[in-house]
Amino acid sequence: xxxxxxxxxxxxxxxxxxxxxxxxxxxxxxxxxxxxxxxxxxxxxxxxxxxxxxxxxxxxxxxxxxxxxxxxxxxxxxxxxxxxxxxxxxxxxxxxxxxxxxxxxxxxxxxxxxx
Numbered sequence: 001x002x003x004x005x006x007x008x009x010x011x012x013x014x015x016x017x018x019x020x021x022x023x024x025x026x027x028x029x030x031x032x033x034x035x036x037x038x039x040x041x042x043x044x045x046x047x048x049x050x051x052x053x054x055x056x057x058x059x060x061x062x063x064x065x066x067x068x069x070x071x072x073x074x075x076x077x078x079x080x081x082x083x084x085x086x087x088x089x090x091x092x093x094x095x096x097x098x099x100x101x102x103x104x105x106x107x108x109x110x111x112x113x114x115x
Contacts (some may be wrong), residue, residue, distance in 0.1 A: 002024065010111070013113070039094070063089075067080060085113045089113050092110050
C-alpha cells in the first residue's frame, strides 16, 4: 500500500523560508507524477507545484520564482522549498502522488505566515 507523509510545516514570519518534505512508501517515486497542493481556510485546494514524469516542473503563478519543487529519487521523496513567504501562502499543504489517475494524498502539513 502506497503512503504519502508530509512534514515541515510551521509558523514563519513574512519573508522567511520553509522546506516541506513528502516521503513516499510502498512504491518507487519514479512511477508517480508528484504534486504539491494547498488549501487556505474557506478556499478550494489548488495546485502549487508539479513534478511530471517527463518535461519541466510546473508552478502556480502565485508561487513562481519563490517556490522550488525538488525530487530526490534515492530518498523516495519530494520537497517544496518555499522562500520569500507571504501571509497569503498560509494554508495546509498536501502532497499528491498520481499513478495513471490513481491518486494518493498525504494528511497535510500546516503553514502559517504571520508576524
